[in-house]
Amino acid sequence: MKTNSIPTTSYLHSSFGHPVLRSWSELNTNLTKESLIYPLFITDDANAVEEIKSLPDVYRYGVNKLEEVLTPLVRKGLKSVILFGVPKTAKKDNFGTSATSEANPVLPAIRLLRKKFSELLICCDVCLCAYTDHGHCGILKDGELENIASIQRLAEVAGTYALAGAHVVAPSDMMDGRILAIKNELIRIGKGSKTALMSYSAKFASSFYGPFRDAAESGVKGGGDRKCYQLPVGSRGLARRALQRDMAEGADMVMVKPGGPYLDIIRDGKVTGKLTRELCTNYPVAVYQVSGEYAMLWHGAKNGVFDLKVGVLESLTSFYRAGANVIITYYTPKILEWIDERNYPSKL
Numbered sequence: 001m002k003t004n005s006i007p008t009t010s011y012l013h014s015s016f017g018h019p020v021l022r023s024w025s026e027l028n029t030n031l032t033k034e035s036l037i038y039p040l041f042i043t044d045d046a047n048a049v050e051e052i053k054s055l056p057d058v059y060r061y062g063v064n065k066l067e068e069v070l071t072p073l074v075r076k077g078l079k080s081v082i083l084f085g086v087p088k089t090a091k092k093d094n095f096g097t098s099a100t101s102e103a104n105p106v107l108p109a110i111r112l113l114r115k116k117f118s119e120l121l122i123c124c125d126v127c128l129c130a131y132t133d134h135g136h137c138g139i140l141k142d143g144e145l146e147n148i149a150s151i152q153r154l155a156e157v158a159g160t161y162a163l164a165g166a167h168v169v170a171p172s173d174m175m176d177g178r179i180l181a182i183k184n185e186l187i188r189i190g191k192g193s194k195t196a197l198m199s200y201s202a203k204f205a206s207s208f209y210g211p212f213r214d215a216a217e218s219g220v221k222g223g224g225d226r227k228c229y230q231l232p233v234g235s236r237g238l239a240r241r242a243l244q245r246d247m248a249e250g251a252d253m254v255m256v257k258p259g260g261p262y263l264d265i266i267r268d269g270k271v272t273g274k275l276t277r278e279l280c281t282n283y284p285v286a287v288y289q290v291s292g293e294y295a296m297l298w299h300g301a302k303n304g305v306f307d308l309k310v311g312v313l314e315s316l317t318s319f320y321r322a323g324a325n326v327i328i329t330y331y332t333p334k335i336l337e338w339i340d341e342r343n344y345p346s347k348l
């Protein structure tokens with residue numbers, strides 16, 4: 001080989017010199033509106049529009065505001081939302097009793113959205129932390145989590161959402177065996193083949209949930225943490241086992257959360273190589289770009305580190321590249337507009 005020449009196999013630029021060619025190399029990374037889920041915080045003051053300091057441009061809404069907020073978004077092509085209840089006046093206790101009562105603002109929200117937006121896919125986060133007085137995601141006994149009681153209670157909550165009209169129930173609690181318990185409950189109430197079950201399977205004990213705790217007022221009271229049920233940040237093995245377990249227990253789709261720092265876990269879910277063969281090949285894999293990731297991108301752009309649109313789209317492209325099919329992100333309203341501008345990704 002002469003020094004002024006390179007081997008024929010070294011020529012990569014020839015593959016992406018034209019925008020269409022570039023898109024051929026980015027297959028499966030093109031954003032679609034169907035793949036986006038927009039998280040909504042629903043509070044129990046029906047007329048509320050509340051700013052969330054740590055999540056700029058994201059609000060808590062009362063049920064009476066939803067139609068006004070969502071109409072323009074649905075017009076722009078919003079296909080799916082995930083609802084989080086933020087009860088403020090409901091009494092909180094060890095069992096999260098209010099989660100299955102009319103005091104839970106998610107229930108009227110589901111009914112309203114079903115009525116007003118007949119095509120919208122309605123997902124509901126299923127957890128107890130916003131409804132318990134201690135802020136843990138399950139039921140406590142003598143200061144410790146009681147697993148069986150917790151999954152039975154979570155199944156009741158999921159069943160309540162399904163009966164109210166949710167298309168998808170998405171348990172984020174991370175208790176052992178909750179997918180099986182919820183699936184059985186859905187079957188029992190006649191929703192086994194009707195309501196989808198999306199598991200937050202690989203949910204890590206991440207620092208990036210900070211602003212969400214503020215938004216959902218669901219932090220653990222009294223200084224505890226969730227490390228005994230959310231996955232250790234460094235454990236790839238536990239994430240794989242959790243994904244496999246939840247699929248075996250009856251999940252229809254699985255999730256990795258947070259997104260950006262855990263791309264390898266998404267990849268684990270999709271790669272058909274020797275080690276991870278068929279781990280999640282036959283399942284849609286969702287990724288949650290969580291509140292801290294949202295805030296970092298927002299503040300980075302605000303401080304001139306990068307352009308918001310370019311930075312956010314890069315983060316989304318990475319999710320697709322890793323193998324995600326579904327993306328939960330607070331940036332959904334902006335992304336719908338960017339997709340319409342149609343200068344993504346080839347003009348980046």
Ligand SMILES: NCC(=O)CCC(=O)O
Nearest residue numbers: 172208209212290291292
């Ligand atoms: N179940 C949802 C969370 O725990 C946090 C999401 C976020 O930080 O956006």
Ligand SMILES: [Zn+2]
Nearest residue numbers: 127128129137
């Ligand atoms: Zn929780």
Ligand SMILES: [Zn+2]
Nearest residue numbers: 127129172173
């Ligand atoms: Zn949670």
